[in-house]
Amino acid sequence: MIAGGKDIWGVSDEFHFIYEMQSGDFDIAARIENLTASHLYSRAGLMACEDLSADSNHVFFLVFPDNDHGTII
DSSP states (O other): OOOSSOOOTOOOOOOOOOOOOOOOOOOOOOOOOOOOOOSSSOOOEEEEESOOOOOOOOTEEETTTSSSSSSOO
């Protein structure tokens, strides 16, 4: 995927994503081969959401281009 956007924050996200509906327990994995630091908070990661609404409960694992700011939200 080649993506772009402003931010992933609060209830006004602006990012590109690919999704697949799941129910129950599931495994998910991704390989981030390249991530350019086009912005201070450029990042990529995996997100699992309850649904596609703006205020959906979610968990998000992310990495930054320099990997100094990795966090779980």
